[in-house]
Structure formats: structure tokens, C-alpha cells
Amino acid sequence: MNITQNTKEVLENIYLYKNAKLALATKTHFKFQILQKALDCDKNIIIAENRIQEAEEKIEILNKFPHKKHFIGTLQSNKVKKAVQIFDCIETVDSIKLLQRINRIVKITKGEDFKFSVFLNINISEDENKSGVLPTDINNFISEIIENIKNKQLENIKIQGLFTILKYDLSDSEKHEYYAKMKRLQIKLQQKIPSITELSMGMSQDYKIALSEGATIVRIGRGVFGDRKNY
Numbered sequence: 001m002n003i004t005q006n007t008k009e010v011l012e013n014i015y016l017y018k019n020a021k022l023a024l025a026t027k028t029h030f031k032f033q034i035l036q037k038a039l040d041c042d043k044n045i046i047i048a049e050n051r052i053q054e055a056e057e058k059i060e061i062l063n064k065f066p067h068k069k070h071f072i073g074t075l076q077s078n079k080v081k082k083a084v085q086i087f088d089c090i091e092t093v094d095s096i097k098l099l100q101r102i103n104r105i106v107k108i109t110k111g112e113d114f115k116f117s118v119f120l121n122i123n124i125s126e127d128e129n130k131s132g133v134l135p136t137d138i139n140n141f142i143s144e145i146i147e148n149i150k151n152k153q154l155e156n157i158k159i160q161g162l163f164t165i166l167k168y169d170l171s172d173s174e175k176h177e178y179y180a181k182m183k184r185l186q187i188k189l190q191q192k193i194p195s196i197t198e199l200s201m202g203m204s205q206d207y208k209i210a211l212s213e214g215a216t217i218v219r220i221g222r223g224v225f226g227d228r229k230n231y
Helices: 003-014 032-039 052-057 077-086 096-110 135-150 172-190 207-212
Strands: 021-025 046-049 069-071 089-093 116-121 157-163 198-200 217-220
Touching: 003 021, 003 032, 003 207, 021 032, 046 052, 052 069, 052 077, 069 077, 077 096, 089 096, 089 157, 096 116, 096 135, 096 157, 135 172, 157 172, 172 198, 172 207, 198 217, 207 217
Parallel strands: 021 046, 021 217, 046 069, 069 089, 089 116, 116 157, 157 198
Antiparallel strands: none
């Protein structure tokens, strides 16, 4: 498995699109040397973890790299403090309650002037097995966010982007359709919340489709490391 070559090939595809970035899904990879082969390819690669406990276990390794660190898993309320300590961004926020809790913890732990980046998790393909805000609930969700912003309840939050994971059994044409919907949604929501500049969508099997529809961050694990192994 040539991790360096795999990373460079993915990056070449990403470089075709202005402002697009690679989020390297580092789940199950604990060896510094393994991660270094990929992360040395570009200082703008994002380290992406989806388990708080695993990130805690390898935090000394992760902190050896200067790269930004994003949380891309489902976040339980009792893990928010750890997430804020470890990561620069949480990409999977899907409730006002979670936003408010992140805001409170950031204010306490990082100071009143600190702005913590989050993405809103949208379940655009309406997968009943996944978390995220359903398309039918987006308008109410955004209205609640705007009301909270006006009431100064989210002063320590920067809503920087949108996030989605599609159903696994979709055709390429369906993926194009859903990713295009996400791009249109981002453009629409930017009119209300201008800071929503990022669009995190696409994984190893479909990241090229996501890029073609406007993704600014694609999340790749297997496409770089191969099949998951416990290192």
C-alpha cells in the first residue's frame, strides 16, 4: 500500500477545483509514520476523526501534526467538552441544543471572544439510519439558529459550513442530484448566514462526484489507506 502515492493522486483530483481540501479520515490509524506519509503531502490536509474516544487515545500523535483537526462523527452531548478541547471544528451539528451546549463550553474553556467553527449536518438523502437535519426541517432549524444569534446565545459559534453523508446504495446520477441539492442549499443559506462558506461532502467512493457538484471538503479514508486495519 503506497500511502504517499494514493494521497498525491487524490490531491491531484482535488487541486482541479479551486479552494477544495482533503479531510483525511484517520480512523483506526495510530502510527505516526503511517499518518505522516499522507499528511506530509500537503499542509492544508485536514485530520478528520469520527470517534471522541479514539481521538483521545491518540491525541499525542495527532498533536505532532500542525494540520487542522475536524470531528466528523455523531457527537453526544456528554462528549462536547472533549470535542472542543481536541478539535478545531465539529462538522456534524444537527440541533439547537447541541449548538447551545458547544457555545457554553467554548465560552467557559476558551474565553468569551473565541469563535469555534461548526458545520450543520444535513440528511439530504433522508437516510433513516443516519443523523442530520431532514430537508423538511431545515427552514425551522435555520430560523431557530438566526433567532439564537439575535438573542446572543451563539456568540462563540461560527457556522462555517454544511455537512452530509448520502445513502450507500445510490446510483451516480442520484449522487449528483443530492450533492447538487446541497450546493444549492449552501448558496441559499449563505444569504441568511454569510459565514457558511464550506461544503463537506463526498467520500472515497464518490468524492469526484461531490467535487464536481461544489464540495469544498471531501473526506477520504480508504482511498488513501486502503481497507481498514488496526495498527
